[in-house]
Amino acid sequence: GISKTTLLTKLNNKFSTIPNNFDVVIWALVSKDYHVGNIQDRIGRDVDFLDGSWKNKSVEQKAIDIYGVLSNKKFVEICGEMGTQNKIKMDCLEPEKAWELFQDNVRDETLNSHPDIRNLAKQVDERCSGLPLALIIISYDMACKTTLREWKYAIEMLKRYVLPKIENEVFSLLKFNYDNLPDATMKCFLYYCMYPEDYCIPKKRLVEYWFWEGLLNEFDRIS
Numbered sequence: 001g002i003s004k005t006t007l008l009t010k011l012n013n014k015f016s017t018i019p020n021n022f023d024v025v026i027w028a029l030v031s032k033d034y035h036v037g038n039i040q041d042r043i044g045r046d047v048d049f050l051d052g053s054w055k056n057k058s059v060e061q062k063a064i065d066i067y068g069v070l071s072n073k074k075f076v077e078i079c080g081e082m083g084t085q086n087k088i089k090m091d092c093l094e095p096e097k098a099w100e101l102f103q104d105n106v107r108d109e110t111l112n113s114h115p116d117i118r119n120l121a122k123q124v125d126e127r128c129s130g131l132p133l134a135l136i137i138i139s140y141d142m143a144c145k146t147t148l149r150e151w152k153y154a155i156e157m158l159k160r161y162v163l164p165k166i167e168n169e170v171f172s173l174l175k176f177n178y179d180n181l182p183d184a185t186m187k188c189f190l191y192y193c194m195y196p197e198d199y200c201i202p203k204k205r206l207v208e209y210w211f212w213e214g215l216l217n218e219f220d221r222i223s
Contacts, residue, residue, distance in 0.1 A: 092130030105139035134173035
C-alpha cells in the first residue's frame, strides 16, 4: 500500500519506450499467496511461450524451458511483490510529508471553509499512519466535505475501524473509504471480486455486467 508496484510499473513502461541493451524485459507481479507456475506463465508470456501446451507442462519442465531461452539473452526481470505489514510500517512517510500529501489532495477551499476543519483534517491525516495509499484515498474522499459534522464523523469512523485484530493496517483505512462510496459505485466495485488477485480484468466485459445489472441507468446503451 505504499505505491511500490506503481513505481515498478512506470519503470517497466520506460523499458518499453526507451531504447536499451536488453533482449527481454520481464514483468511479474507476485502476490503474497503466489504460485510458482503462475509466475512462470507470466515469464513465459514475455519470452513468447504462448501455446497452450506449454502452460500444461510441469513447474520443472517450464523452468528448463525458461532457462534455455534466457541463458542466451541479456534480460531484466522486474518483480513486484505484495508487501507485508512490517514492510508497510518501515516505509511510512514522516508526519510532515504525510500532511503535505494529504493537503495536496484536499482543496484549499475545503480546509479553509471553517476555522476548525484544518485541525480536524490533521487528526484524519494522523489516523492514516503515514501510509501513502491511505492518505491518497481518504483525502480524495474528504476533499468535498465542508462541514464540521462530516469531519468529526470521519474521525469517529476511523477510530472505530482501527481494530487490533486486523493484521493489515491498510485494511481498516480501505474499509473506511469503501463504506463512503455511493451505493451504485459500491455495487460496481464488488464485481471485481469475481476475478482472482493480479488478474487482468477485461474492462469491456466488466462494463457489460454493470449495464445489465442496471447499475448504469443514466445510459441507454453500452456504447
